[in-house]
Every structure is written in structure tokens, then in C-alpha cells.
Amino acid sequence: xxxxxxxxxxxxxxxxxxxxxxxxxxxxxxxxxxxxxxxxxxxxxxxxxxxxxxxxxxxxxxxxxxxxxxxxxxxxxxxxxxxxxxxxxxxxxxxxxxxxxxxxxxxxxxxxxxxxxxxxxxxxxxxxxxxxxxxxxxxxxxxxxxxxxxxxxxxxxxxxxxxxxxxxxxxxxxxxxxxxxxxxxxxxxxxxxxxxxxxxxxxxxxxxxxxxxxxxxxxxxxxxxxxxxxxxxxxxxxxxxxxxxxxxxxxxxxxxxxxxxxxxxxxxxxxxxxxxxxxxxxxxxxxxxxxxxxxxxxxxxxxxxxxxxxxxxxxxxxxxxxxxxxxxxxxxxxxxxxxxxxxxxxxxxxxxxxxxxxxxxxxxxxxxxxxxxxxxxxxxxxxxxxxxxxxxxxxxxxxxxxxxxxxxxxxxxxxxxxxxxxxxxxxxxxxxxxxxxxxxxxxxxxxxxxxx
Amino acid sequence: xxxxxxxxxxxxxxxxxxxxxxxxxxxxxxxxxxxxxxxxxxxxxxxxxxxxxxxxxxxxxxxxxxxxxxxxxxxxxxxxxxxxxxxxxxxxxxxxxxxxxxxxxxxxxxxxxxxxxxxxxxxxxxxxxxxxxxxxxxxxxxxxxxxxxxxxxxxxxxxxxxxxxxxxxxxxxxxxxxxxxxxxxxxxxxxxxxxxxxxxxxxxxxxxxxxxxxxxxxxxxxxxxxxxxxxxxxxxxxxxxxxxxxxxxxxxxxxxxxxxxxxxxxxxxxxxxxxxxxxxxxxxxxxxxxxxxxxxxxxxxxxxxxxxxxxxxxxxxxxxxxxxxxxxxxxxxxxxxxxxxxxxxxxxxxxxxxxxxxxxxxxxxxxxxxxxxxxxxxxxxxxxxxxxxxxxxxxxxxxxxxxxxxxxxxxxxxxxxxxxxxxxxxxxxxxxxxxxxxxxxxxxxxxxxxxx
Numbered sequence: 001x002x003x004x005x006x007x008x009x010x011x012x013x014x015x016x017x018x019x020x021x022x023x024x025x026x027x028x029x030x031x032x033x034x035x036x037x038x039x040x041x042x043x044x045x046x047x048x049x050x051x052x053x054x055x056x057x058x059x060x061x062x063x064x065x066x067x068x069x070x071x072x073x074x075x076x077x078x079x080x081x082x083x084x085x086x087x088x089x090x091x092x093x094x095x096x097x098x099x100x101x102x103x104x105x106x107x108x109x110x111x112x113x114x115x116x117x118x119x120x121x122x123x124x125x126x127x128x129x130x131x132x133x134x135x136x137x138x139x140x141x142x143x144x145x146x147x148x149x150x151x152x153x154x155x156x157x158x159x160x161x162x163x164x165x166x167x168x169x170x171x172x173x174x175x176x177x178x179x180x181x182x183x184x185x186x187x188x189x190x191x192x193x194x195x196x197x198x199x200x201x202x203x204x205x206x207x208x209x210x211x212x213x214x215x216x217x218x219x220x221x222x223x224x225x226x227x228x229x230x231x232x233x234x235x236x237x238x239x240x241x242x243x244x245x246x247x248x249x250x251x252x253x254x255x256x257x258x259x260x261x262x263x264x265x266x267x268x269x270x271x272x273x274x275x276x277x278x279x280x281x282x283x284x285x286x287x288x289x290x291x292x293x294x295x296x297x298x299x300x301x302x303x304x305x306x307x308x309x310x311x312x313x314x315x316x317x318x319x320x321x322x323x324x325x326x327x328x329x330x331x332x333x334x335x336x337x338x339x340x341x342x343x344x345x346x347x348x349x350x351x352x353x354x355x356x357x358x359x360x361x362x363x364x365x366x367x368x369x370x371x372x373x374x375x376x377x378x379x380x381x382x383x384x385x386x387x388x389x390x391x392x393x394x395x396x397x398x399x400x401x402x403x404x405x406x407x408x409x410x411x412x413x414x415x416x417x418x419x420x421x422x423x424x425x426x427x428x429x430x431x432x433x434x435x436x437x438x439x440x441x442x443x444x445x446x447x448x449x450x451x452x
Numbered sequence: 453x454x455x456x457x458x459x460x461x462x463x464x465x466x467x468x469x470x471x472x473x474x475x476x477x478x479x480x481x482x483x484x485x486x487x488x489x490x491x492x493x494x495x496x497x498x499x500x501x502x503x504x505x506x507x508x509x510x511x512x513x514x515x516x517x518x519x520x521x522x523x524x525x526x527x528x529x530x531x532x533x534x535x536x537x538x539x540x541x542x543x544x545x546x547x548x549x550x551x552x553x554x555x556x557x558x559x560x561x562x563x564x565x566x567x568x569x570x571x572x573x574x575x576x577x578x579x580x581x582x583x584x585x586x587x588x589x590x591x592x593x594x595x596x597x598x599x600x601x602x603x604x605x606x607x608x609x610x611x612x613x614x615x616x617x618x619x620x621x622x623x624x625x626x627x628x629x630x631x632x633x634x635x636x637x638x639x640x641x642x643x644x645x646x647x648x649x650x651x652x653x654x655x656x657x658x659x660x661x662x663x664x665x666x667x668x669x670x671x672x673x674x675x676x677x678x679x680x681x682x683x684x685x686x687x688x689x690x691x692x693x694x695x696x697x698x699x700x701x702x703x704x705x706x707x708x709x710x711x712x713x714x715x716x717x718x719x720x721x722x723x724x725x726x727x728x729x730x731x732x733x734x735x736x737x738x739x740x741x742x743x744x745x746x747x748x749x750x751x752x753x754x755x756x757x758x759x760x761x762x763x764x765x766x767x768x769x770x771x772x773x774x775x776x777x778x779x780x781x782x783x784x785x786x787x788x789x790x791x792x793x794x795x796x797x798x799x800x801x802x803x804x805x806x807x808x809x810x811x812x813x814x815x816x817x818x819x820x821x822x823x824x825x826x827x828x829x830x831x832x833x834x835x836x837x838x839x840x841x842x843x844x845x846x847x848x849x850x851x852x853x854x855x856x857x858x859x860x861x862x863x864x865x866x867x868x869x870x871x872x873x874x875x876x877x878x879x880x881x882x883x884x885x886x887x888x889x890x891x892x893x894x895x896x897x898x899x900x901x902x903x904x
Contacts, residue, residue, distance in 0.1 A: 002461050003527045009454050075455045076539070076830055087528070105557050107830030109869065149827050172872035175879055176826050374628050375601050378528055378559030417561065417869050420624035427627055 003086060005248040007079035013243040014066055016236045018055070019274040019346060021062035022281050025353050027232070027345040028320035029057070031307060039317050047217060047225045049122040055233040062278075064236060066118075067125075073117045073150055074240065077106045082248035087376035089396070096399035097254060098392060100412045101245045101272060104379060108173070110414030111268050112143035112228055115237035119226045120147035130154045130223040132216045134184065134209030137163050137336035138170025139382075139414060140228030145179035158184040158212045161204035163336065169418045184209040191215055191313070206340070207312025207326075214315060229265030229337075230310060230344045238271025241411060246275050249409065256287055258395050260410035262387040263291035263300060263358070264337045266344035272411040274346075277355065289356040291347065292391035294338045294366070296434035297330040299323055300351055300358035302441050308342055308448070321348040324436075325444045331434035333363050334422035335383040337413075361390045362433040367426040369393045370416070382414035383422050455538060457700040459531035465695040466518055468688045470507070471726040471798060473514035474733050477805050479684070479797040480772035481509070483759060491769050499669060499677045501574040507685040516688060518570075519577075525569045525602055526692065529558045534700035539828035541848070548851035549706060550844060552864045553697045553724060556831060560625070562866030563720050564595035564680055567689035571678045572599035582606045582675040584668045586636065586661030589615050589788035590622025591834075591866060592680030597631035610636040610664045613656035615788065621870045636661040643667055643765070658792070659764025659778075666767060681717030681789075682762060682796045690723025693863060698727050701861070708739055710847055712862035714839040715743035715752060715810070716789045718796035724863040726798075729807065741808035743799065744843035746790045746818070748886035749782040751775055752803060752810035754893045760794055760900070773800040776888075777896045783886035785815050786874035787835040789865075813842045814885040819878040821845045822868070834866035835874050 020026060029038035044053035055064060066074070085098040103111035123131050131153050135141030141157040148155035157179050164171055164183040174181045184204045185192035191211040195202050202208075210227075217225035227234060242259075249255055259276050261269030269291045279285040293300050299322045308323040310316035323342040330339040343351070350356045370386035372393065373379070381389060392410040399406050416423065425431045472478060481490035496505035507516060518526070537550040555563035575583050583605050587593025593609040600607035609631050616623055616635040626633045636656045637644035643663040647654050654660075662679075669677035679686060694711075701707055711728050713721030721743045731737040745752050755774040762768035764778055775794040782791040795803070802808050822838035824845065825831070833841060844862045851858050868875065877883045 004461075006458055009456075076535075083528075107832075113830075146830050150830075168876070169869070169872040172876045172879070173832060173869070176823060176832060176872075176875050178827060371628060375630060378565075378598050378602075380559075380625060380628060417621070417625070420621040420628075423628050424620070424624045427624070 001086065002252070003084050005082040005251045007244055007247055009075050011247060012071070012074060012079055013240060014071065015063040016066055017239040017243060017275050017278060018058055018062055018064055018236055019277065020059050020232065022278060023349065025349055026059050027349045030317040030319050030345065033309070033314070033318050047214060049119065049126050049128065049224050051122040051126070052119060052233040055236055056231055067121055070117050070121050077113070078240065079244045079248070080105050082245055082252065084252065085377055088373055091372060091376040092393065092396050092400065094396040094400040095403060095405045096396040097405060097407045098396055099249065099252065099407070099409045101241055101409070102379070102412050103241060104382070104412055104415035108142040108146055109417065110139045110143065110382065111238060111241060111271065112140045113147065114240050114271070115228065115234045115267065116143035116147035117150065118237045120144070120151045120153055123224050124151040124153060128153065128222050128224045130156065130220055131226050132156045132213040132223060133226045133228065134158045134206060134213045136160045136206050136339070137167055138174065139337055141181070142170055142173045142177070144226055144228070145174040145177040148179065149177045155179040156216060157181045158186065158209040160184060160206060160209050167418065184212050186212060189215045205312060210311045211313045211315055229267040230340065230342070232344060232346055234267045235270035235274070235344060235346060238267045239274050241268070241271040242273060242275030245272060245409060254407045256409040257406040258288045258290060258408045260290045260292060260388050260391045260408065262338060262384045262413060263293040263343070264384065265340050266347040268411055268413040270344065270347060273356065280355065290391050291356060291358045292361050292387040293358060294333055294335055294387060295360040295362045296333050296436055297324070297339055298360045298436050299341060299343050301360045302436060302438055304445055305348060305352055310342065319345050321345055322351060324441055325448050327447060328444050333434065334419060335366065335387060337384040338387065359391055361387045363431055364433050366390045367423070367431060371426070379412070380416045380423070381412060382416045383419050385413045388413070453538065454704070455536050457534040457703045459696055459699055461527050463699060464523070464526060464531055465692060466523065467515040468518055469691040469695060469727050469730060470510055470514055470516055470688050471729065472511050472684065474730060475801065477801055478511050479801045482769040482771050482797065485761070485766070485770050499666060501571065501578050501580065501676050503574040503578070504571060504685040507688055508683055519573055522569050522573050529565070530692070531696045531700070532557050534697055534704065536704065537829055540825055543824060543828040544845065544848050544852065546848040546852045547855060547857045548848040549857060549859045550848055551701070551704070551859070551861045553693055553861070554864050555693060556834070556864055556867035560594040560598055561869065562591045562595065562834065563690060563693060563723060564592045565599065566692050566723070567680065567686045567719065568595035568599035569602065570689045572596070572603045572605055575676050576603040576605060580605065580674050580676045582608065582672055583678050584608045584610070584665040584675060585678045585680065586610045586658060586665045588612045588658050588791070589619055590626065591789055593633070594622055594625045594629070596678055596680070597626040597629040600631065601629045607631040608668060609633045610638065610661040612636060612658060612661050619870065636664050638664060641667040657764060662763045663765045663767055681719040682792065682794070684796060684798055686719045687722035687726070687796060687798060690719045691726050693720070693723040694725060694727035697724060697861060706859045708861040709858040710740045710742060710860045712742045712744060712840050712843045712860065714790060714836045714865060715745040715795070716792050716836065718799040720863055720865040722796065722799060725808065732807065742843050743808060743810045744813050744839040745810060746785055746787055746839060747812040747814045748785050748888055749776070749791055750812045750888050751793060751795050753812045754888060754890055756897055757800060757804055762794065771797050773797055774803060776893055777900050779899060780896050785886065786871060787818065787839060789836040790839065811843055813839045815883055816885050818842045819875070819883060823878070831864070832868045832875070833864060834868045835871050837865045840865070
């Protein structure tokens, strides 16, 4: 019984998959917040590299060539293993066949590197010398810092101050790769200075860090901003996960009935799901796709589909998305990568069109599943990935009741070795659930201007 | 240019290699410290499982079957990748071909699991229900905790108290796998109580933790003790590393001129080196083998070959080894896994017979090399592994001078993600070197009784 499936280097996909080209109902366009006009790629050039700006709005090309330089760097850690989770199946006593794609083996410990390498490469190619970004717990910041080093760029990362102080390991990793890491809010930008002047002990937020990183990019010559999720070009780069998994499932002689990813902004979920969803769209396959979001930040299960800003301060274009309101303050769960108020525009459209499903998972259920997985498979999963595992466990338990041998595939987006304090709290019984009701969401959305 | 080489599951070796059978000069026997008589396997049965007791002293069988149950667990993470370090070669500008075996992809982050699974399996098979061990920084403790969970055993780990308090992440990992972790010295054993009574704030040591773990095993029904390095059966299990690497080097179309491992007790070094050394012994190949030890704990380069105890308290058999004296207190370097006063009996004999070499590496040089590697290959190496990298860098730089295209293979025994505080200190300039002179070693050895 083979447990792990790999691809040889010449089997690794040479193109990413752009689902926008195959969608019957395309995502609605991002809008300029002032003119309310649909954005063109050129409108994004001041902030992002030109190539990702074009990819962001590309509704035509289903397949985008992965540059040779990026493919070469992918071979440093790809293909990642597709693993038959015999240990988990046995622990659950389920007839289901459970597979996971193990993105935790990337040198930075998560799937984030797949897009960081692409974004850094395009910047380098276009003559950019410096790149900026924001990071919370630090998964994306680590990936971007390493990618910058690979392509000879200087990286400046604004890390949410409370994470910078509480989770020093990821800060150290970024610095080991040579990045400049600044706790946000900082005195180095107007946005940061304003907040610090008003509130010297402000702990920071992803929204503030985004504002600082964009401001630095806009005010520095040859400098661009990069983002780790939400946007369509990021998900495009992450489709390498699903494209590999598709070939690896062939080697395993199976095809998934259910594909599951945890959900923050959408890039790891879309990354594993879209290449399989393509067969639903084009060939009428009936695979189910489940996004597993935290119950404390339930934009897919309790949010509203409307135009909203991507950041707290309202600097970004208006995006058509399921949102809790860009003023929503998620509870401080350990799955920091899932604490985001909105969903990317592609996933939002797909959910609206019932081409996928969403479930919410409480923090305690996510760690129950994570611990079960750690004991059964040996790998300690990231708190974010625990949400995908929990959804997979639910489906596997349904199979146990019904006796069905369904094939379940989920994405293990990262490992939890830098998040052991979360496991400590779980084991000591001090972890909490956080409930968000429809009423709380509605109250929050009421406070927002209707933009469109 | 292929970068990573894997084996299919049916190519993974089915036997470990016992170099003792092929050695012309066998290791001298361990002695009973009271009678001074050579040990027989039965003498070890009260402490260890019977099977590893036999393996420990087996001078006859060059190949030992890996039990099917252990092979099945190996497929959870093996084969580990053999990687051509193109990034490091480029950074050094060397004509050398550098390869590393990446044991850091094991679920517990190091090679330690290779022996933990075997030891736990044999205990289970022999009707043992509980196993004990000691751990310093926690690499071995994590591996043993997971292996115990796999085979349904209860694990009790004594962790050196200062590490228990200062490096809580590995403690959390052990607890996540379900192990009972006790800071040592503890009140749960006579040995611990005595120390705590004399000195309530004693920070603990590996020697004390060993004493506590052995005492618990001896005083508990169906309980055995396990050890993570030094002993010959541990190195035997680790030869899976070199046996895989041999097949993977064939796929790469090369054979190593130099094989390098970092050196604590000898298990990861022997694990990668012995399968290649076999060809030196049997076929006259001329591969060089280099053990890279910390300059602060230089048993191979400055120690003396003599009978000595394996632990500080003097509870173990007398072992013929290169030693700094079992009373040697290594400086508190970050490579905790290399802080051991002696070398295993096999390596000691091989070094005495000039079948291998040893070099010492200062702490700062090790982190210089580790940082270079992290930036070039993306993987942050464990402080222990940094010593192997430093030795590889030295050899690669010699090739640069001479223009030789030598093939260098080293073992990346683990990742450093749980050791980022060490990198922090390195980056902030607060890391130190520690010098041990011949005089200091001689003074120390003078204080010891001559046992044989």
C-alpha cells in the first residue's frame, strides 16, 4: 500500500491554471473607489508588478506559463508529497480514502512560497530592486523574505506589532533570510506615525501593516508591494498545488469526491480546488469543494456578498466579495492566517453560484482534529490547516456512518512547529471558542457605507 | 539539472547495515564496571529491549532485517530527499558538486525518528508497555514520543530542566504526541530527589536525566529505557540514511569523494557514513569521511581513547571510546545535541584505525555556514547540522582553490525552526566561541580513575 506519491521534475506542471477563463459567470470587476469605474491592469501598476497586475484581471487565458526561473526554484521543494493518510483513516475507523497534499515541506513551512517566488521573480524581471509586504504571524513574511533573497531583492516586511513581540521565531526566520522586519505601526510611514501619535501602545493590525507597506512601496523608487492571499494572481500561483495533486491522484489510481482547504483569503483553498473544479465546469464531474473557515471569522457562511475594501483603512480598490465588513475585528484565534474579513473575488463568485460549499469550524474542534492528525500521521499541523483537517474528519465520519468509500483530499497548507504555544493552550484547557452571530455581522455591516 | 532525488517505496532499503561485521579491528567490548568482564547481550536485557541488546553486540551479521512494521512507518517520511545543493555551490563559486541528505523532512524534524521507531517497535513486540528516555533540547524526546504513540506505548521523558523551561516548543511537541514530560532533576526518582535535596535550583544535565530515566525503567514493570545516540544499535538504525543516499547518488550518477556528518554521539554521522565506508573496507574505495564536532566539546580531535562511562553519574557499562572524561561539562552551545563527552565505540575504533577523520568547528563558524545555507537553499538548518555544513563549506572552498570537481555529501540531520533564538543571538552579535585546549582536557582526565 503506497503511502506517498511524488512527481519527477519533468512531471511538475509548467503552467498555472487560471479558472477565471473557464468560469461561466466571471467575477465582477474591482472598482476604483473614487470613480467607481472598473480597474484596468494599468491602474495596479503603481503598486504591483505589471505581470501580476495583468494576471489579476485576466479573464481569457486558462493557462499561464510558469517562468523557467520560478520553475527552477520550485524544484527546491516541489513536487510536495501527496500522502494517503492511512494513519488518520485507521484512527477514525472510516472506510473513506483520505489523502492530503503536504505543503508543509516547503523550506518556509507553508504553501506561501509558491506565490512569493513568482511575485519576487516578476519584480526582479521588471527592474524592481525593493519589495514590501505585511505579515501577521509571519508565514507570508517568511516566504517573501526568502523569495526576495533568491532573486536578489531587498525586502521590507511590516509585521503586526503584537505578533512581532509574541511570536519572535518567525521574525528571526525573516531576518535570517536577510529581510528588514519592522513592527507595525511604526514611525517610518505617515500611516504608522498617525496611529502611534494617537495611541502609542497600539498593538497593530494586518490592515495597518498593509497601509504601511503600500505607503513605503509608493514612496520608494523601484519598489513594489506584494500580497500573500486574497487576490486572484496569488491564487493563480497556488494552483500548482492542485495541478500536482491531480497528477499524483492519478498515480494513486483515484479521483477525489471531496476537496477541502482551510480558508483565510482563499489562495490555498483555490490552489488545491480549482484544477479539480475545472473538470466540474468543463466535463460535468461532481466533486464537492469545501472551504473550511473559522467560526470566529465566518465571511463565507455568515457574510454578505457586496463591494467592500480589502483593507481596514480603505486604501485598496473595491472588491466584489463575501465580507463581514472591512471594519470587522476578528477574535484573536491562533489561526492568524484565517483572520481576514473578506473572501477573494473568484471564490466569492463561485460560492454565489453554488459551485462550492463553505463550513465554519470552531477553534476547539480545529485543535481536536489537529491533535488527532498529529498522533496519527506524525506531522503537527498549522492552526490554519487544522480547520481543513476538521472538515475532512467530519466527512470521513459521515462515510463511517454511511459505509461509503469516498475519496477525500485536503490541503495541509503548513506545519505548526512555530505555533506550539497554541497547542500548549489547547492541552492545558485554556483555549476558547468564539461565536459570531448573524446579528453581529449585520450590525457590523450596517455601520458601513454602501459603496455600489 | 535535477535537484532532488527520491526512491520509490520498493527501493527503500529493507535491511540496516551493521559495519561491526565488516570491521577488521572490531570495537573492544563494553565492560561490566564492577567485574570488568565483557558484557553479554543478557546483561543489557534489564534496561533495553532484548533485540537491541543483541544488535548492540552483534559482530557477525552485516545486514539486519528492518521489521515490516518499522518499514511501514518509514514510508510516512522516507525516502528523504537527496538534494544537489546548486544554490550553495553558486553562493560559494565552487566547482565541487555538493549534495545533502535532507533528514529534516521527518515529521519530528530530524533523523532521530529512524531509531525511535525501531526501538519502540521492539519494545512493543517484547510485551513492554512503557518506555522512558532522557532528552536535552528535545529532538530525541520528540522522536521517541511519536514512536511510542505509533506503537501504543506510554512514554515518559525526562527533559533537562533548563531546556524544559527555556525551549518550551519541543516540550509542547512531546506533549502533543501524548508523552509525559518531566523536568529533570525531579522528585519522582531517588537520583533526582538526592540532587534536589542538595541543590533545589539545580538546572539539570543530560547525565542526571539519563539516571532518572534508567531508574524509572528499572523500577517499573514492563518498562524499558531507550537512548537516542552513542550506542551501536542506534547507529545501526540510522544507516537507513546512508543506504538510501547510496541508491540516490546512483540516480544522480555520482559517488561521493567526501562524506560529512556532524558529531554528537555518532549516530547521524555513522548513519550516513557507514554504508559508504563499507565500500572502502571491502572494495578499497578511497572516500574520505569527516566527523564535524563542536570545538567546545572536542572528544574526537582532543579526547583520549580509553574506557570511560557513558553518563556523568557512572551508571552505564564502561565503553572503549574517545572521551573528554565523563565528568566533562561542555559549554552551553546551541547545538545541544553535540554536547556529549564521548564518542560511540564503533566510531572510536574507526578513528583510531584512521578509517575516518574528525574536524572541530567553532560556534560562530557553524552559524556563518548555517546562514549561508539558509539563504542559498531556503532551509534553516539545526545548530547541530550547521557543523556539517561548515565542514562541507571548508572542503568546497578547497576545491575552489584547487579547481577540483569533488563530490561532497553531507547529512542535514535536522531543521532549526525550533532553534530560532540561536539565530537571533547570532544575528545580534552576541554568540560566543568556546575554546577547549589540550591542557584543559588533560587536567580533566587526570581527575578520573583509570578504569582498565
